[in-house]
Amino acid sequence: MATQTDKEQTVNVIERLLKTDIGGFLYQQQIGSLHGRIFRSMQGLIRILKLTFLEFMPIFFTAIAAIIIAFLQKPLLASVMILVIPTGLFLIVKQISSQKGIRVALLRGKERVDGKVVEMLGGIETIRVLNTAPFEVNKVEAIAESQRRIEMRHHVYMALFDATKYLNEAFFYIIVIVLSIYLASQGVISRGDILVYSILFLSITNPLREIHKILDQAHESSIQVNDLYNLLNQPLDVSFNKNGLNLRIRSGIKQPVISAKNLYFSYADKEGILKNISLQIKRGEHIGIVGVSGCGKTTFIHILLKLVHGNKGEMYLFNEKLQDISRETIAEKIAYVPQKPFIFSGTIKANILYGCHREISEDELIEGAKNARILGEIQGALGGFSGRVTENGNNLSGGQRQRLAIARVMLQSPELIIFDEATSALDNTNEAIIQQNIERVFKGKTIISIAHRLTTLKSADRILVFDAGKIIQEGNFDSLSKTKGLFQDFLLQRNKVEAKK
Ligand SMILES: Nc1ncnc2c1ncn2[C@@H]1O[C@H](COP(=O)(O)OP(=O)(O)O)[C@@H](O)[C@H]1O
Ligand SMILES: [Mg+2]
Known part of the structure; x- marks a missing residue:
């Protein structure tokens, strides 16, 4: 059961996070x-299941049996003995509630170390070149030190509570012994019974002690289970929201492809990123x-791709309200090559075919790679289509990563x-040829290119010049280069730089 739960919850959490x-x-x-x-939260869940079924249940029934036996044998003393249970429970409740904050802090501290380590490994080259390893180690050490302090405080508290619990048991043990000696001296019970009482008492306190231990561990795990619960209950991104129309556009694309009216956008921590954008x-x-x-x-x-939300004003895609468009439609009808393409560990082929939902023949694959100007390298140094790519494409050049991502869209039909x-x-050269290939492969389709070099925009039908979140100029390359304004300034600056070379 534990392994099944583990599998299911792992899948659930990952699915949730991706949405x-x-x-x-x-x-x-x-x-x-x-x-x-x-x-950790998954481990917490598994631990709590194991504690409940494999440890708590057996010991709980042992304790109940011990109490019943005690009552059957010596009802009077048994009623004194079981007083150890509420006082013990009171102590464990106190212990747990006082340690909750510390335990949460310890968990968060572990996560800080995790986060730091992964972040550091991602920047290992910079760390090496800047020789900042000691600085990074210090940062981890500082977190580890604060963890150690919290942990020490935790141990002190735990020891104090444990001591109190033992005192509690000892107190009742003494009462039981004194009482039985008294009863024996009065002739109510035999002297041998003193030993029986003593054993009966221990038969209750031993499982009780175990139960305390289990409750304590379960509490620790329950904090992790709470984390799991929170992860599983993260609200879905609104683009998965079933309240929208969730339009899936299969064919018959309606014009205009994109239309925006008085579009404004701010990030939570940054105002006025886009201001009054209107375009068709x-x-x-x-x-x-x-x-x-x-x-x-x-x-x-990102607004258009429904990656960020909360824009004011209107935005239409394929002449439907953007909020009504389903993720499926975006995936099918839009091909997107981001600034930093997603290249993952696997084969070259898997990276190119990623997100492609139809069967791709060998010839098509070759054609796609050729159009993205990466076929030669794939067939050469990269070891063919089954050549290995490491995480983030770290074993590739930046240009190779970009061309793999371009090959990926070449196989789509957006x-x-x-x-x-x-x-x-x-x-x-590569840029210019790829651009020609794109225009040929996607003839008749709508293409938006955020340009890195102005020259790539010579053949564009229309250029939108953005400045501080506004569109301040619009026109084709020729007309913009002849008009005073930001575009002309860009061109002049570039010419100056080229002249210096
Ligand atoms: N996720 C984000 N959260 C907050 N601010 C962001 C985020 N992404 C980008 N920004 C800010 O929004 C502004 C515009 O960023 P971006 O659209 O990426 O610019 P561009 O692509 O034109 O270089 C920048 O000031 C950037 O710092
Ligand atoms: Mg950008």
Whole structure:
């Protein structure tokens, strides 16, 4: 039963986490901390199950049996003896409630270490180059030291409570012995009975002590189970919300592909990221977006992909309200290459086919890789389509990671294709050829490219110039280069830089 529960709950928690609000709960956690919490909380659940069925139940019935035997044999003394139970329970309740805060703090401390370690491993190259290992070790040590202090305090409390529990038992033991000696001296019971009472008393206190121990451990686990409960009850991201219409658009895409009216957006901790954006994008248009770093380009795309929520104003996708569009439709109709593509440990082939729901022939796979200009490397140094990719694609170059992600979208059949600085790590030649391939493969489809280099936008039908969350200019490359404004400034700056070279 425990293993089955373990499996089920692991699956449930992971499923839930993959569907929670990205900007809310998930981004506020460190990955390592979350991982630590998931698996510790699972252990807590398993432990509580084992404690209940394998330890508590048998010992509980032993204790009940001991009490019944005591009552059957010596009712008078038994009623004195069992007074040890409420006082003992009172102490354990006190112990548990006083330790709750400490136990939660210890768990959170462990998660801080987990989070720190995973974060550090992700930055190992920088740590090595900056030689900041001692600094990082100090940080972990500081957390470990504060953990040690809390743990020490915990042990002191536990020892005190244990001592009190023993005193409680001893107190009643003495009462039982004194009482039985008195009764023996009065001739009510025989002298041999003194020993019987003593044994009876111990037959109650031994299981009681075990029960205390189990309750204490169960309490520790219950805090973890509470964490598990909280993880399982994280609210679903609103894009999974069944209250929306959840429109699944299969065919017959309605125009305009994208339409926004007076769109405003703020992050919880940052105001005015997008301001009064109004635009329409028709089917088949090739739109370029430019603007300085941090002006809100990616945020606009994230709103469109329903990754972030809470925008004011109206946003339509395929002429339906964005909030009514299902995740399935977004997955089927939009292909997206993010700034930092998701490359995972596995084969090259698995990475390219990721998210593709139809059968892909060998020829198509080769064609996709070729269009993304990575076929040569795959067939060469990368060891073929079954070549290994390590976590985050760490054994690949930045450009290879980007081209794998581009090969991935080449195999999809979307209506709308979005590139967010997707070729930033590529050389000009590769970038230009990939761009031509994209235009050929996705002929007639809507393409949005957030540009890293302005030259890539020469063939765009329309360029939107973003500045501080607003669209301040709009037009094609030629018209914008002839008009005074931010776009022309960008071009002039680039020309100056090139002239210096
Ligand atoms: N998840 C987030 N939470 C809070 N602020 C964010 C988040 N993502 C981006 N920002 C902020 O929003 C602004 C716009 O970011 P972004 O849309 O990524 O810019 P761009 O893609 O144009 O470089 C930046 O100031 C950035 O710091
Ligand atoms: Mg960006």
